[in-house]
Amino acid sequence: MHNHLTPKFSVITVCYNAQATIEDTIxxxxxxxxxxxxxxxxxxxxxxxxxxxxxxxxDRIATVVSExxxxxxxAMNKGLRLATGDYVCFLNAGDSFHExxxxxxxxxxxxELTELxxxxxxxxxxxxxxxxxxxxxxxxxPEHLTWRSxxxxxxxxxxxxxxxxxxxxxxxxxxxxxxxxxxCIRIMKKSKVLHNTHxxxxxxxxxxxxxxxxxxxxxxRFRIMTKHYGWLSTVVHHAWFVVRAVIKK
Numbered sequence: 745m746h747n748h749l750t751p752k753f754s755v756i757t758v759c760y761n762a763q764a765t766i767e768d769t770i771x772x773x774x775x776x777x778x779x780x781x782x783x784x785x786x787x788x789x790x791x792x793x794x795x796x797x798x799x800x801x802x803d804r805i806a807t808v809v810s811e812x813x814x815x816x817x818x819a820m821n822k823g824l825r826l827a828t829g830d831y832v833c834f835l836n837a838g839d840s841f842h843e844x845x846x847x848x849x850x851x852x853x854x855x856e857l858t859e860l861x862x863x864x865x866x867x868x869x870x871x872x873x874x875x876x877x878x879x880x881x882x883x884x885x886p887e888h889l890t891w892r893s894x895x896x897x898x899x900x901x902x903x904x905x906x907x908x909x910x911x912x913x914x915x916x917x918x919x920x921x922x923x924x925x926x927x928c929i930r931i932m933k934k935s936k937v938l939h940n941t942h943x944x945x946x947x948x949x950x951x952x953x954x955x956x957x958x959x960x961x962x963x964x965r966f967r968i969m970t971k972h973y974g975w976l977s978t979v980v981h982h983a984w985f986v987v988r989a990v991i992k993k
Contacts, residue, residue: 754829772840838949
């Protein structure tokens with residue numbers, strides 16, 4: 745355990761044919777003023793200029809893997825196996841840390857603590873392809889996060905959810921679009937201390953894979969919620985999701 749709570753962060757970027765977005769993400773990571781960072785990039789054997797862009801920054805990246813994979817979550821599992829930090833964070837191509845000192849600010853919020861929390865979490869901004877602010881993420885992080893919180897939806901964006909590596913099991917590859925939802929719940933079930941940083945941590949590119957496959961993602965989330973929370977609770981909460989969507993129109 746660290747005496748002064750200076751955790752090491754394993755930041756993992758998974759990408760494929762991401763020449764338009766990968767450089768901004770890399771620059772966001774290597775610009776961090778906090779230096780206990782292990783940067784891992786898992787590329788799915790891109791056929792465009794992604795790898796040549798990555799290689800420009802090779803001396804600032806701990807590990808680069810470029811090989812075919814079985815999809816996003818298979819690649820993320822590869823990243824998990826390579827990670828050695830206290831916390832793991834997934835920052836995929838197009839996403840970035842909110843500020844150059846985001847990790848430093850996060851660590852600063854731990855100053856009153858004597859042990860590292862199991863999970864660190866915060867807020868997310870949605871940005872467009874040029875990195876311009878679009879809006880805050882509609883679902884906001886609760887003051888006190890527990891595994892039961894996600895009955896109301898994924899209240900914390902996956903990228904703004906930093907889990908202790910020792911608690912991070914592999915992603916369930918039976919889910920194609922929402923394995924991150926299941927992964928976070930499983931981690932929270934094992935967690936005792938979940939720490940709200942009260943910070944905006946991530947700038948999230950609005951057009952992610954889940955956004956493009958919204959309907960399939962919702963079906964998977966229903967299955968995941970049924971597994972963790974039971975059928976009746978899931979149906980009741982989905983009825984509320986419909987009402988909430990109508991109210992917000």
